Amino acid sequence: MFDEKWRTAGVDALISPCSYHCAFKIEDAEELFSIHDYYMLFNFIHYPAGVVPVSKVQPDESKGTYISDTNRRWNDRVALKIQNSEISSEGMPLCV
Numbered sequence: 001m002f003d004e005k006w007r008t009a010g011v012d013a014l015i016s017p018c019s020y021h022c023a024f025k026i027e028d029a030e031e032l033f034s035i036h037d038y039y040m041l042f043n044f045i046h047y048p049a050g051v052v053p054v055s056k057v058q059p060d061e062s063k064g065t066y067i068s069d070t071n072r073r074w075n076d077r078v079a080l081k082i083q084n085s086e087i088s089s090e091g092m093p094l095c096v
Contacts, residue, residue: 002045004040015096018051022092024085053093063089 018039024032042049064087067075074082 020096021053021082022057022089022094024081028081028085032078032085035078035082052094053095055094057086057089057092057094059090062086062088 019035026070039049064083066083066086067079070079
């Protein structure tokens with residue numbers, strides 16, 4: 001059904017971020033793996049996918065400001081883990 005909808009719509013390819021964040025610190029990964037669920041779908045339906053680095057985390061992006069950057073919209077345990085993973089992430093790849 002998924003394939004049929006894409007073919008009917010004329011979609012040949014989809015380019016999207018694989019995550020809105022660089023790789024997480026190992027101590028945060030277990031709790032944060034589920035935020036990648038939106039692209040896991042492609043593994044389940046056997047669509048080929050690849051990841052290509054397009055940039056790196058810049059010095060001003062690695063200060064652990066996730067919660068304040070979202071105007072405190074996200075301020076829960078997961079947001080705190082994301083914020084923790086931002087700290088010292090300078091140079092980590094960002095991918096599509």
